[in-house]
Amino acid sequence: MPKLSERSARMPESPIRKLVPLAEQAVKKGIKVHRLNIGQPDIHTSPEAMQAIRNIKAPVIEYTHSAGLESLRKKLVEYYKRFDIDVTPDDMIITTGGSEAISITLLACLNPGDEIIVPEPFYANYFSFATTSDVNVTPITSVIDNNYALPSIEAFESKITNRTKAIIICNPNNPTGYLYSREELEQIRHLVKKHDLYLLADEVYRELVFDGEYFPAMHLKGIEDNLILIDSMSKRYSATGLRTGALVTKNKDLINTALKFGQARLAPPYVGQIAGEAAIDTSTQYLNEVHAEYKKRRDFIVDALNKMEGVVCPMPKGAFYCMAKLPVDDAEKFCQWILSDFSYNNQSVMLAPASGFYSTKNSGKQEVRLAFVLNVDELKESMECLKHALLQYPGRDLEATSSLIQKSSVNIGI
Amino acid sequence: MPKLSERSARMPESPIRKLVPLAEQAVKKGIKVHRLNIGQPDIHTSPEAMQAIRNIKAPVIEYTHSAGLESLRKKLVEYYKRFDIDVTPDDMIITTGGSEAISITLLACLNPGDEIIVPEPFYANYFSFATTSDVNVTPITSVIDNNYALPSIEAFESKITNRTKAIIICNPNNPTGYLYSREELEQIRHLVKKHDLYLLADEVYRELVFDGEYFPAMHLKGIEDNLILIDSMSKRYSATGLRTGALVTKNKDLINTALKFGQARLAPPYVGQIAGEAAIDTSTQYLNEVHAEYKKRRDFIVDALNKMEGVVCPMPKGAFYCMAKLPVDDAEKFCQWILSDFSYNNQSVMLAPASGFYSTKNSGKQEVRLAFVLNVDELKESMECLKHALLQYPGRDLEATSSLIQKSSVNIGI
Known part of the structure; x- marks a missing residue:
């Protein structure tokens, strides 16, 4: 078999999409998976x-x-x-x-x-x-x-x-x-x-x-x-x-x-x-409604995250993502675990481990990205789920975020 | 200003599309340009x-x-x-x-x-x-x-x-x-x-x-x-x-x-x-009609080309292109000239010079590619136009194709 190119080996798997098989397995088990991992909004197209x-x-x-x-x-x-x-x-x-x-x-x-x-x-x-x-x-x-x-x-x-x-x-x-x-x-x-x-x-x-x-x-x-x-x-x-x-x-x-x-x-x-x-001729009304909807979601999710013990989530000023630092040993493991070994009320959450967003090795190990592309009701369920998952996760580590929490109650949250 | 990459210099302009400005000028002069240069069919989408x-x-x-x-x-x-x-x-x-x-x-x-x-x-x-x-x-x-x-x-x-x-x-x-x-x-x-x-x-x-x-x-x-x-x-x-x-x-x-x-x-x-x-569920009727239409066009255009003095066009067995060798000094010049300095009955033809289809230098200098993506009526007008253009073109050169014509009346045409 001929070899693949050297750049093929360097080419990363999408950090956002590589949890897909685990999510598919969870769905097969009857678990509802809230997808906060990818920037695919539920909002109707213009x-x-x-x-x-x-x-x-x-x-x-x-x-x-x-x-x-x-x-x-x-x-x-x-x-x-x-x-x-x-x-x-x-x-x-x-x-x-x-x-x-x-x-x-x-x-x-x-x-x-x-x-x-x-x-x-x-x-x-x-x-x-x-x-x-x-x-x-x-x-x-x-x-x-x-x-x-x-x-x-x-x-x-x-x-x-x-x-x-x-x-x-x-x-x-x-x-x-x-x-x-x-x-x-x-x-x-x-x-x-x-x-x-x-x-x-x-x-x-x-x-x-x-x-x-x-x-x-x-x-x-x-x-x-x-x-x-x-x-x-x-x-x-x-x-x-x-x-x-x-x-x-x-x-x-x-x-x-x-x-x-x-x-x-x-x-x-x-x-x-x-x-x-x-x-480009989309009505101002649509654009305003979409904007208000994302703002509502942002305010909700950032507040909910910062209320969880050991979680730090700075307030994003734009786009529809937030980054959160979690009290866990390794966010990648946590994102896998929550899909493969956990459910709460028969639900789970798909998050994007942040390590894929860094090219400096071992960076962002406790961080995840959440896309607030679901409505507030679903976000509520997702955050409830996440809260319980963090409490149950075997690799829970409150030390991971404690210094950050002491330092900066000004910067974070609403 | 920062430099462009080295591959930018190596990147060819599309040989099919680079005559576009000349065609646009011809159209502005009120000339109808038959576009045989590009594989864009006029046939209705499935x-x-x-x-x-x-x-x-x-x-x-x-x-x-x-x-x-x-x-x-x-x-x-x-x-x-x-x-x-x-x-x-x-x-x-x-x-x-x-x-x-x-x-x-x-x-x-x-x-x-x-x-x-x-x-x-x-x-x-x-x-x-x-x-x-x-x-x-x-x-x-x-x-x-x-x-x-x-x-x-x-x-x-x-x-x-x-x-x-x-x-x-x-x-x-x-x-x-x-x-x-x-x-x-x-x-x-x-x-x-x-x-x-x-x-x-x-x-x-x-x-x-x-x-x-x-x-x-x-x-x-x-x-x-x-x-x-x-x-x-x-x-x-x-x-x-x-x-x-x-x-x-x-x-x-x-x-x-x-x-x-x-x-x-x-x-x-x-x-x-x-x-x-x-x-993929397109009806067989559509596919058959399209097939028959292209065959009719192919038969017409290859026959018309081979009837022109000094032109050689092998019969294509498939796709919707034919290559023709023309009695000209340089097909690229000819394809420019026919758009910029020629018209017949207020019409002209856009062809693809074949040199762009070769990477060996100086190859295909007398050849052009014609896409038979227009209906037979338009092809008739196009071929009439081309015939007159070849007769009037200052760089006409019957020597260019004479050996080929003597050699192979078996292979070519219908």
Whole structure:
């Protein structure tokens, strides 16, 4: 049998999805599993998007331009204007989800062996995309004690080597819910300019900011050729399955090159583009309701978590995730145990162990990410379940979080 | 401004799509441009697929399993049974078009610097996918004099080095329309086994065979762990915009690894999968009508081309492309000229210069690929246009094809 590639060995299994077999077994045993492990909302897809799909008129589902439908790109220009982001339809290519925008950017900008700096914990697939393009991830650790704020600019700069080619930031952040301040972004701008780096700004959760103000990276001055906005329709219109995203940049060389990579895969999905275009006209009422619903869920889950003995959960300012430190020996083991050996009222919970969001070894060992993508009733059941699980778990370890709890009752909770 | 990657420089522009600006200018001048350059059929999408899209029931367009919907994979198992291809739902992952099946396979199987042997002329994007994974393409040239048949097994074997890791074949072939015989495939099987190579079999045109019999690579014995079937719904259901394909293999290590790459991009498009699943139940009547329509077009266009002075066009046995050698100094120049400096009855034709389908330099300089994806009335107008263009073209060169015409009136035409 021929060998697989070396990058196949380096390629991580999704930390979010690898518990799936255990969850499937639990379901087979008749246990109801609350899925807080993955950013798949239960909220109905934007009605405008759904209607566009059901009313599709074209007799042929055909390839679009490799850069995506011009009408969709024009519509996105309008959309970005709402945030004072000034771009043209030629500054973007429509991608198959935000995922493809990231992978095309890495392929187009970085050579094998180049480095990209990523504040950790980070969206686990950044590591996967770096692996597919043979790029090395240099993590810079943000810590729960400090609500996962950006580390100091000096710490950041100390990570830059002669192979450093890019920085990626996710704002609001998945998995931490952290919202970068204008000042933090200006500091990054300074580094990007000084060292002539690419800056990938993943802002797919911009519509979901609960406290504070979203400052678009596109507002940073003087780094127009360095900046790439990564976008996706998945989260704001509750339509992750559309696979419609965008790569946006004022750098003409990069957009022309990105288009060559886009041509290789011919075109992004047609129906996703039609639905995405319609989704941009989603009513304010829908968006407001969705926003209020997530805020309600956030407030509930963060409160419930912090009320559990030994649990610390900083308040996320945006996106629909929170990170929690648990009084356990090993969160990965706990996340397995809760599915395989535990149930409460015939229910269990699927969580994402945070170790998969760190590339520094042995980091985040007590942390989990919870996506508040279920309604408050289900969250109530989930938290009840989790509370009992933590009490029963054989590896319970209150020491794990005690110092944190003594230190920072200011930062955490509501 | 930071530099782009080295692979960006190597990445080719699509030879099929780079004439687009000239065509757009012609259209602006009021010229009707017949597009024979790209495999985008005018034939209506399978009604079953369309209906599935319009009747979509789910309230949330959500991520599916990273390997694709289980129901679609089960349905594909049924579909492959029609061709005596025996696989299970666990032997495949659904991909975003055949494109992604190829790129995941290359990423999973080949290291940077490894070589893949490809009979040329070949589907141009093979070269692009090789570039994105830093793999080298080793072409083995098939020639128009021999109807683009597979070169001898000795010629094939002489290309194998210690870096050779895979062979890719497209059957029926894009761009040549060639259909590999069982004997040819058995010879390839022999090589694959002897040198323990991967064999990528791109069989997306299997439903469009007009002469001879399609022999599925999956029928080859003893190379189960070496073989990867690349598939796509795009062509057989006239639904290129769905972006629904599949990577199919009995090699368990490979399928597990491919899934890791699949997890990175989360899931293939939801609507494309729903439509693809329904498309497998497309009526025989539709499939027969489509088949008959393409055959009619093929017969017409190949006859019309061979009737033009100095033009040679072997009869394709499958797919919906033909390659023609033209009496011109340089087909690329001709394809530009016909759009920018020519019109006949206010019409012009967009063709794909074949040089982009070769990786051997200066190959295919007089050849073009024509996709017979328009109806016979439009093809008539196109051929009338082309005939006059060839007569008027300043770089007309009857010498270019004369030896070929003298040699082989047996092989070519109908």
